[in-house]
Amino acid sequence: MTHAASGSAVAVLREALTSYARTGASDLREFIALLGALPEGVSQLDEGVKIGARMAQLLTAAMVNDPLFGGTGAAVDPGELLTPPPGFRARISVISFVGLPDDQQRQTFVNQLQLALFAWIKRNPARDRPLGGLFVMDEAQTLAPSGAMTACTQSTLALASQARKYGLGLVFATQAPKGLHNRIPGNAATQFFGLLTSMTQIDAAQEMARAKGSLLSDVGRLTTGQFYAAVAGGEFVKMQAPICLSHHPKSPLSNEEVIDRAIRGVTGPRRS
Structure with missing residues (x-):
């Protein structure tokens, strides 16, 4: 063309x-x-x-x-994902990629979700919401990697640079900190390092810590709930985080169990 x-x-x-x-x-x-x-x-x-x-x-x-593009099913509604149901103080919405077999479909879905989320937080400012929101992206390096662009890179970077002023917190979780697009850690006010076992990733974490004048001496030996944390302009300090009060089974659900719950609309145990 x-x-x-x-x-x-x-x-x-x-x-x-x-x-x-x-x-x-x-x-x-x-x-x-x-x-x-x-x-x-x-x-x-x-x-x-x-x-x-x-x-x-x-x-x-x-x-x-592409069934994700205009297909059947419930439309993405950030308001439903973020709003606590009656009788509960907060809501935890977990989105599984079990039904999306390849990275392109996952990235396209995340892009649609993030665009809808960005539009929703702009229409619903934090002062009008009973509770702030937190958007957690696991394996973030596969969605907004350094170097190559994906279907959701631009929407991810837009959220990273602007979401906080609309009352939405972001968590980018990755085992490959150098694999993230460089504008993401550049916009992150707080950084955490948990247990790392790969020498490549330990070296990467040590390099990032040295830039803040810190040394992560035992990042390869941290236990449950232990992290090194640093705020903007500060050094990394070792901390012990409390365990989350949300329901955590001993092992993750199988693919079949995730699909079955999605079909039946089962959300699983919740705690306020």
């Missing part, structure tokens, strides 16, 4: 989306139907109707190939 053709497609898409948004609707299939048969006056381009029809076909193909 030439630059001119690409610009025309973006223009028609913007015109169609603006027209559809003014109706107050938000269904992807309805929007694709509108794009495929643009009403008169929606686009200023002479070939707007043809361009819209081609894009509608491409979007339809994307929906067929």
Whole structure:
């Protein structure tokens, strides 16, 4: 596709989306139907109707190939994920990737989740919420790695740089601190190191600690709940963290158990 053709497609898409948004609707299939048969006056381009029809076909193909894109199921609702149910002080929502077999699908889902989360926190400022939020991303180096860009890199960096001013805390958990995009630790006010067993990762942690004038002498021998922590501008200090009060079984659920609970809508034991 030439630059001119690409610009025309973006223009028609913007015109169609603006027209559809003014109706107050938000269904992807309805929007694709509108794009495929643009009403008169929606686009200023002479070939707007043809361009819209081609894009509608491409979007339809994307929906067929990727069930996460406009597929069936409950829409991502950050309000539900963050709001405590009646009778509880807080809510812990755990999202499993069991049903997403490859990294591309996981990254695409995380991107959609983060875009929805970012929009939600901007519409619902911290002063209007009974409880702050904390978004924890495990194995973060696979979602926003150093070097290569993924489908969710940009939304991750947007949250890393702006989420705190909207009352959302972020935790990026990784066993490969150097594998994270460099703007993530650069925006992190607090850093923690727990037990590390790989000499490569121990060396990486020691290098990061030396930059703060610290030495992690026993980071390879830490026990449960022990961490080295550093706030912005400060050195690393050793601390003992209390155990979380949320329910922790002795072993993680199997893939089959996760899928079964998802189908039945079972959330598992909770504590306030």
